Structure formats: structure tokens, C-alpha cells
Amino acid sequence: MARIIIDIPDKLVFETSLSVRISDINFAGHLAHDAILTLTHECRARFFHSHGWTEINVEGKGIVVSDVAIVYKSEAFFPDDLQMRLYVDQISKKSFDMIYVITHKQDGKEIARAKTAIVFFDYSERKASSIPEVFLKVIQ
Template identity: 85%
Template sequence: MPRISIEIPKKLVFETSLSVRISDINFAGHLAHDAILTLTHECRARFFHSLGWTEINVEGKGIVVSDVAIVYKSEAFFPDDLHLELYVDQISKKSLDMVYVITHQKDGKEIARAKTAIVFFDYAERKPCPIPIPFLEVVQSKENG
């Protein structure tokens, strides 16, 4: 099976810092694989919050994650401080990709890359819906900024 490759898009739309919690550590003593997904979720939630939205209310619409890919680059340990960058790519009518790059805050060494495909969702109608225009405007202004 070929290795997964996640390319970093050109324009950064959000960044934040998080620390590795003791509950993020696995039996081998380093950052667990499932904790990477939790870190990306926290980054995504902070991104929406920074814009005045939540994952279930972006101008009245929500999101669902339709797929996930993670590429591991190096270890992290408790209580390392991490830097997370979030990029938006592959925007279509109802979906987009969010790409995350996680590095050590102190030296910039890359820990992991992840991608989540995000589908906008109308929870009242229980079906995918177009990406809200105000969200697109914000993301495109960040991409062009």
C-alpha cells in the first residue's frame, strides 16, 4: 500500500498552541495516535470560535467530518508545547479540506500532518448543504491576506 502524503497548502488561515496532556500519552510513553485527531479537533474548534461560530452553527449550518488522514513525522511527549497551523484547501460547493501541521513549539520540528474533509451540514434537514457565504468570504480573505 502506498504511503499517504499530505501536502501543505500555500495560505495559512489559523494557528494556535496546545500542550501535550498526560492523557495524550500511550503505553510507549509518547503522544498517542488518537490524540493527534483530538488536537486537530481542538484546533478546528478554536478556528471556528475565533470567527464567532461553532462547529454546529456557522450561519445556522454545521459541519461533519467525512474523512481523516494522518501522517506521523516524529514523537512528542508530556508536557511538550505544540504549535498547530490550519490551512483550508479544495473548496467546493458543500465541502473543503482542512489541513493541520503540528510542530514542536521550541524548535519547529514537525510531529504530524493531518487532513480532515469537512462537509457543511443542515442538521434540521439532516443533509449536506452549501458552505455559508460568510464563511467562504472569511476564508478567502485569509487566503488572499
């Protein structure tokens, strides 16, 4: 079976700290797979907010997530403190990839890597749109 490989790009665009919540824990007692996706969304929302944007308003354009991949490296438990690093890759006219590296804040041990493909979207016209120039300046 082919394994998913998520390489870490050079361009770090954002970093934030999050904690594992009790609701992030699954029946096995560790960080659940669906919680990883929630953590990436929180990181992405904080990135947008740090620039005065929202996920539905960057110069009047929003985003949609077109695909997701997660690679697990180690466990995390409640109430671990995590470090989230956000990178960008594969920038095109209308889309790019966001790469998330999640580590334990205390010792730097990697927990997971995730990738979300992001497409800029014009919600009024209900179609993909070009990445706004102001956004490109931040991620390039």
C-alpha cells in the first residue's frame, strides 16, 4: 500500500500554540483523528485572523478546502500543549496547499503532519477565483 508523504516546505507562514482538549480524545485515550482536522482548522483561522482576514473574506474572496491528508507520527494526550506550524506549498493561480506540522510544545516530538488544499472562492458567483494579491504577498 502506498503511504502518504507530506514534506515540509521552506516557507513558514504562521505558528501558534494549542492544547489538547478532553473532547479531542478518542476511545483509545489519545488524540483522535478527527481532532487533528479540527486543530488544523483552528490554526488556519488564527492565521487568517492575524492578518485581519476571515476564511470567507480576503479582499471579498473566501476559501474552500478541496482535499485533506493526515500522516500520524506519535500520540498526544489530554491536556498536552501543542505547537502548530503552518507552511504553504504548490501555489497556483487559484489554489495552494497548507501544510501543518503538529509537535509537542515541551519536547518538540512530532505528532502529525497534515495538508489541506485550499482554493480561493467567490461566494457571490459560486466559483473558484484568483488568489488575491494581498494574500499572495503574505504566503510567497
